[in-house]
Amino acid sequence: MLKQCPVIVKREILYMWRDRGLRNILIIGSLLGLFLFMGIYSQPRIDHISTAIVDLDKSGASRKVIAELKNTQDLEVVCYPDNFEQLEELIKRGQVTVGVVIPENYAKNIALQRQTKVAVFIDGANIIYATNAASAVLRVTRTLGAEVGVKTLIARGIQPDQAKEAYQSIDIREEAWFNPTLNYAYFLVLPLVLNIWQQCCMLASCMNIIGESGVRSWLQIKVSGVSTFKLFFYKSIVHVGIFMLIILPVYFLAFVVFKLPLNCGFITFLLFTLVFAISLHSVGTLISSFSRNAVDASRFGMVIALPSFVISGFTWPLAAMPQWFQPVAWVLPQTWFFQGINYLFFKNPGWEFMSCYFLTLGIMSIICYSLAALFTHGLKARFR
Amino acid sequence: MKQILNIAYYEVVQILKDRILFLIIFFVPLLYTLLLGMIYASSILQHVPLGIVDLDNSVESRNVVSAFENTNNFNVIPEIDTYAGLEKGMKNGTVRAGVVIPDDYSQKLSQHRLTQILIVYDGSNLIYGFNTRRYFQQVLNIFSADHTAAYLGGLGMSKQEITNVMDTVSVNMQVWYNPTYNYNTFIFPGLVILILHQIGLLGIGLTITREKERNSWIQYICAAVPQWKIFMGKALPYFIVNFFNYSLLLWVVARFVNVKVEGSLALILLLGLLFNIIITSLGFVISLYSSNSLQVVRYLMLLSIPLFFISGFTWPGTQMPALLYWLSRLLPYTWMAEGFRWVTVKDLGYNYLNITIIMLSIIAAVTLFFALTFSKRRNPPVGEGLVVNSRNTYPSRF
Numbered sequence: 140m141l142k143q144c145p146v147i148v149k150r151e152i153l154y155m156w157r158d159r160g161l162r163n164i165l166i167i168g169s170l171l172g173l174f175l176f177m178g179i180y181s182q183p184r185i186d187h188i189s190t191a192i193v194d195l196d197k198s199g200a201s202r203k204v205i206a207e208l209k210n211t212q213d214l215e216v217v218c219y220p221d222n223f224e225q226l227e228e229l230i231k232r233g234q235v236t237v238g239v240v241i242p243e244n245y246a247k248n249i250a251l252q253r254q255t256k257v258a259v260f261i262d263g264a265n266i267i268y269a270t271n272a273a274s275a276v277l278r279v280t281r282t283l284g285a286e287v288g289v290k291t292l293i294a295r296g297i298q299p300d301q302a303k304e305a306y307q308s309i310d311i312r313e314e315a316w317f318n319p320t321l322n323y324a325y326f327l328v329l330p331l332v333l334n335i336w337q338q339c340c341m342l343a344s345c346m347n348i349i350g351e352s353g354v355r356s357w358l359q360i361k362v363s364g365v366s367t368f369k370l371f372f373y374k375s376i377v378h379v380g381i382f383m384l385i386i387l388p389v390y391f392l393a394f395v396v397f398k399l400p401l402n403c404g405f406i407t408f409l410l411f412t413l414v415f416a417i418s419l420h421s422v423g424t425l426i427s428s429f430s431r432n433a434v435d436a437s438r439f440g441m442v443i444a445l446p447s448f449v450i451s452g453f454t455w456p457l458a459a460m461p462q463w464f465q466p467v468a469w470v471l472p473q474t475w476f477f478q479g480i481n482y483l484f485f486k487n488p489g490w491e492f493m494s495c496y497f498l499t500l501g502i503m504s505i506i507c508y509s510l511a512a513l514f515t516h517g518l519k520a521r522f523r
Numbered sequence: 524m525k526q527i528l529n530i531a532y533y534e535v536v537q538i539l540k541d542r543i544l545f546l547i548i549f550f551v552p553l554l555y556t557l558l559l560g561m562i563y564a565s566s567i568l569q570h571v572p573l574g575i576v577d578l579d580n581s582v583e584s585r586n587v588v589s590a591f592e593n594t595n596n597f598n599v600i601p602e603i604d605t606y607a608g609l610e611k612g613m614k615n616g617t618v619r620a621g622v623v624i625p626d627d628y629s630q631k632l633s634q635h636r637l638t639q640i641l642i643v644y645d646g647s648n649l650i651y652g653f654n655t656r657r658y659f660q661q662v663l664n665i666f667s668a669d670h671t672a673a674y675l676g677g678l679g680m681s682k683q684e685i686t687n688v689m690d691t692v693s694v695n696m697q698v699w700y701n702p703t704y705n706y707n708t709f710i711f712p713g714l715v716i717l718i719l720h721q722i723g724l725l726g727i728g729l730t731i732t733r734e735k736e737r738n739s740w741i742q743y744i745c746a747a748v749p750q751w752k753i754f755m756g757k758a759l760p761y762f763i764v765n766f767f768n769y770s771l772l773l774w775v776v777a778r779f780v781n782v783k784v785e786g787s788l789a790l791i792l793l794l795g796l797l798f799n800i801i802i803t804s805l806g807f808v809i810s811l812y813s814s815n816s817l818q819v820v821r822y823l824m825l826l827s828i829p830l831f832f833i834s835g836f837t838w839p840g841t842q843m844p845a846l847l848y849w850l851s852r853l854l855p856y857t858w859m860a861e862g863f864r865w866v867t868v869k870d871l872g873y874n875y876l877n878i879t880i881i882m883l884s885i886i887a888a889v890t891l892f893f894a895l896t897f898s899k900r901r902n903p904p905v906g907e908g909l910v911v912n913s914r915n916t917y918p919s920r921f
Contacts, residue, residue, distance in 0.1 A: 160818045168825060175847070179832055182842045185653075230699065231871060254690045263701035264868050266709040267837060270653040273698065277660035280694040281667060287692040288671065295688070297678065300635075305674040308632060310639040311663055313656070316613055318646030323838070326649045334828060342821050434816045435543050441824040446555060448828070449562060454650055455706060458572075459565045485647035488614045 143365060147373040154350070155381065161346070164339050165381065169389045172335035176328045177397055183324035185271045187215035190237040193226050194219060198246035204257065207283050208239060213275035226260070236262045237272045252291055257283075317402075317485040325400065327454075329393055329484065330477055334448045336389065337419055337473060340382045341444040344423020345436040347374060348515055367515060375420060375508075382416040383409075403487040411479055411497065418472040418500040421507035428514035447473035453481060472503050526748050530756020534730065538760060541733075548726045548761075552768045553775065555718050559711065560780035566707040568654045569595050574603030574618040581629035587640065590666040591622060596658040613645055620644040620655045654704070700869050701783070708783045712867055713836040713860045715772050719765065720802060720856050721827050727761040727806030728819040736815060744899045751895045758803045758894070765802060769795045786866035790876060794862050797883040801855045804887070804894035811897050836860045855886045 156162055190208065194201050208214055214237060220226045226238040238260040248255035259276050263269040285306035292302035315321055348371065351357050360370060390409070393399045401408060423440055430436035449455070451474040457465055468474050479496040482488050538545055573591060577584050591597050597620070603612045612618040623641040625631075631638035642663075644655040668689060675685045701708045734740035743753050773791070777784035813819045832838065833847060834857040840848045851857045862879035865871045873880075 160821055164821060164825065172829065175829055176832065178844050178847045179838060181844055231869065231875060249691060252687065252691060254687070255692055257692065257694045259694055259696040261696065261698045263698040263704065264709070264864060265837070265839070266701060266704045266706065267653065268839070269698055269701065270657050270704060273696065274653070274657045274660050276694070276696055277657070277664055280696075281660075281664050283694070284689070284692060285667075288688060291688050291691050292675075301678065304635050305671050305678075306667075308635065308637060308674070309667065309670060310637055312639055312641050313659070314641065314643045315646035315652055315656075316643050318649070318652070321646050321649060321652055323649060326647070331828060331832065335825065338825055338828075342824075434820055437817060437820045437824075438543055438547065441820070442551065445824060445827055446558060449559065454648075455563060455710075456568070456648060456651060459568055460562050461564050464561050464564075481647055482614075482616070486614045492615050 143369060144373055147365070147370060148377050151374045151377040152381075155343070155377070158346070161343055165343060165385050168339040169332055169336040169385060170392070172332045173328070173389050173392055173397075176331045177324065180324035180328055183322045184320060185267060185323065186212050188213055188237055188268055188272045188275070189217045189235040190214045190239065190272075191218045191220055191226050191229050191235040192216055193221070193223060193238070193240045195222075195243045196241050196245035200246035200249055201241045203286075204239075204241055204245075204283060207279055207286075211275050211279055213271055214279075230260060230262050233262065233264075236265075236268050237276065249287060249291075252294065325485075328397075329399055330448070330453055330480065332389055332393070333386075333477075333480065336382075336386055337415075337447070337476070338441065338444045339385075340378075340416060340419050341423050341440040342437055343378060343381070344420045345427045345430070345440040346433055347371065347378065347420070347424045348427040348511065349430050349433050349436045350427070352515070368512070371424070371511075371515070375424065379413070379416050379420050382420070383413055386412060386416075399484075401483075402485055403483040407493075408480070408483055411476075411483060411493070414497050414500045414504075415472060415476040415479075418504040418507070419476075421504040421511070422472060425507040425511040425514070428511040443471070444473070447471050448477065450474060451477035453477040472500055475500050475503075526752050527756040527759065530748075530753060531759040534757050534760050537730075537733065538726075544726065544729065547722060548764055548768075552718050552722050552772060556715060556772050556775055556780070559714055560707075560776070563707045563710065563780075566705045566781055567703055568650065568706070570598040571596060571620055571651065571655050571658065572618045573597040573599050574609045574612050574621040575599055576604060576606050576609050576621065576623045578606075578626040579624050579628040579630075583629040583632055584624045586669075587622065587624055587628075587666065590662050590669070594658070594662055596661070609643075613643070619648075619651045620659070650706075705781070705783070707781055708868055710837070711776055711780060711782045712863050713831065713834070715776060716798075716856065716860045716863055717827060717831050719769055719772065719798070720830070720859075721823060722768070723761070723765045723799070723802035724806040724809065724823050725820065726764065727758060727803055728810045728813070728823055729816045730757050730761070730807065731810040732813050732816040732819055750897050750899060754804070754807055754894045754897075758807055761806070762799055762803045765799045766795065769799065784867045785870045787872065790866045790873065791863075793880065794859060794866065794876075794883070797880070797887050798855065798859045800887040801883065801890050804890040805855070807894045808890060808897070811894075830854065830856050833857070834860050836864070852882075855883065858882045858886070 155165075192205055192208065194205065205216065209216055217235060218229070220229060223240055226235075226240065229235045230238055240258040240260075242255060242257070245255050245257075261269050261272050261276070288306050289299075289302045292305060293299055297305075318325055351360065351370070351374075390405075394401055394405070422443070426439045426443075427436045430439060450468045450471060452458075452460065452468060457468055457474075457478075460468065475496050479493065482493065538548065575588050575591060577588055588599070592599050600612070600618050603609050603618055603621070606623060609618065609621040609623070613621060621643045623643070625638065625640075628638050628640075642659050644652055644659070646652045671689060672685050675688065680688070698704070731740060734743065773784060776782040809819060809823075833843075833851045834840075834854065835843070835848075835851060840851055840857075843851070858879050862876055862883070865876055865879070
């Protein structure tokens with residue numbers, strides 16, 4: 140059995156190399172993706188959200204509001220339109236995300252302890268920005284309300300200590316765990332690159348059986364006496380080996396050059412990638428076993444691989460998807476993979492938790508390879 | 524005209540004969556849209572699993588707990604009641620946020636000393652992280668106001684006086700265009716345009732490679748039919764199907780997927796028309812210069828994710844390096860996705876979209892030029908084409 144191994148392996152490597160399109164995709168696809176996404180998220184924090192302030196009061200009190208808004212790192216005051224119409228135009232054109240209007244007589248009303256309203260407008264078209272802007276505004280609101288409230292109470296004759304206690308006796312400390320700076324690059328870059336990688340791998344896997352059975356040389360292989368199992372077993376080893384080989388430079392660049400923080404051990408991360416590569420290859424092999432030709436196999440493979448990232452719940456959480464849909468999502472190995480790498484990358488929850496991820500991907504591989512073998516056996520019978 | 528219709532008829536026959544292509548063109552856009560519609564069905568992230576560690580267990584601390592229990596945004600998980608449990612729950616995803624009330628909370632409050640509440644949230648998924656942070660701010664603002672009101676009540680102030688003091692400055696926050704932070708309204712227009720872009724290119728991208736693989740492209744080259752007629756005939760069925768898909772998907776997302784689709788219908792149709800011209804002519808040019816169908820399928824599919832993220836639809840282009848920003852501005856998807864959002868979500872008129880329309884028109888003119896004036900000279904066969912297992916075409920079993 141081992142004697143034929145190097146021959147088949149050498150033949151497969153040669154064939155993969157000669158498939159120029161696939162070769163280019165495998166070699167540069169993931170690397171190009173890494174550089175592209177690192178570029179896109181080169182400013183990985185959502186802060187300094189463009190803000191415009193219409194100060195109709197132009198008083199010391201209104202300048203304090205402006206100072207309070209400037210104090211927060213999340214907002215950046217970029218202009219001071221003269222009136223609401225100009226502000227509306229800026230938001231409509233997407234030039235600012237947040238607009239603040241401080242009314243006339245703002246200082247006077249505060250001094251007279253009359254009610255006054257500051258209006259804040261947020262462009263909600265991009266909710267990533269809108270959500271962060273709203274959080275910042277709510278925080279400023281609380282601080283501003285407290286400052287004015289304390290002054291009002293003191294003006295009403297309440298002791299300064301009591302006035303402060305009324306507003307400031309509870310301090311709230313906020314911590315973002317696992318990604319303390321809410322860094323978008325940490326959250327998204329590596330998964331997006333792995334998404335491209337899994338698509339490239341899917342394209343290669345989809346050629347596994349159809350690449351042999353779709354050409355006349357298949358008959359030569361049949362009469363040569365090489366067992367089908369042996370042929371596809373060694374072919375699969377080459378494929379999975381190449382998948383791992385192309386991801387290594389990506390991991391090197393991601394973790395060593397770009398310094399993305401990895402919370403689990405690198406070997407565990409690599410092992411998990413290997414288990415996924417096998418299960419993904421098994422799905423591709425299954426697809427290639429029943430497809431009519433390589434184009435169809437690639438189409439089927441991509442129909443699954445393309446939406447798998449969205450289905451995996453990596454961005455929009457699985458828990459927020461319909462109850463009945465969640466088990467469907469877990470059928471895809473990509474869901475286990477992307478969920479798994481999120482846990483490993485940020486949280487490292489330990490072997491006890493991750494074991495089911497490894498196990499499920501392993502079981503999926505066995506099922507898909509078995510089904511592919513059944514289909515291929517049927518094919519053999521047909522040729523016989 | 525007859526020649527164009529003949530070529531178009533032949534193309535329709537080819538589409539009908541290739542069952543997979545037929546399914547991809549007619550059903551996959553709808554299928555993907557419905558699939559994404561199901562994924563984002565809830566559209567607003569609510570019921571974030573929250574663990575509250577109440578180390579004080581007093582009346583005052585239970586007020587904090589109630590503030591979080593009385594909102595739909597959080598779902599308090601009662602099993603998490605210790606700090607170690609919260610840490611474990613955050614690690615294994617049982618909870619996505621936590622509140623820790625210190626054991627001396629009520630004591631410090633009664634002694635009028637500063638006390639601290641810790642709020643934590645999961646930054647490993649920033650959709651959770653950002654929303655949870657906003658929900659926390661909302662709850663804490665309400666809770667702080669209640670606490671202040673109670674304190675002032677304790678000082679003997681009347682309800683009216685308390686209201687007057689607390690409402691001296693109020694902030695009225697309005698979120699325009701998407702006031703409920705609906706994820707569908709945010710992401711769906713971009714995804715629908717991406718589906719139309721990719722499936723549109725994939726359909727027509729195979730029109731000439733198919734002919735090349737069957738050695739029938741030479742008939743077109745040799746026939747006394749001008750290039751523009753060949754393009755028109757080949758592109759016509761795809762143009763009609765793409766426009767049908769554009770209208771169908773718009774109707775589906777507006778009617779069934781809870782996506783805000785407003786704005787001028789004329790503008791929506793104009794954008795769709797320009798985009799369709801670009802996709803059809805660009806796909807034709809891609810097919811013209813590709814060596815085979817497999818190459819087209821592989822490269823086109825891999826472009827989806829980079830296209831979406833470089834377009835600035837989710838992460839603004841102004842945050843990207845200048846090179847990437849200007850590169851994205853050369854892509855029709857960037858302009859179409861932005862223009863489509865401005866019309867359907869922001870309900871803006873022509874005066875806001877003039878640059879978008881001009882840019883789409885320029886791109887359409889360029890792609891049309893290349894599609895209409897291709898060379899009919901037959902390139903000598905080269906051995907450099909795609910080689911799959913010793914063959915320079917893709918293998919077929921049947």
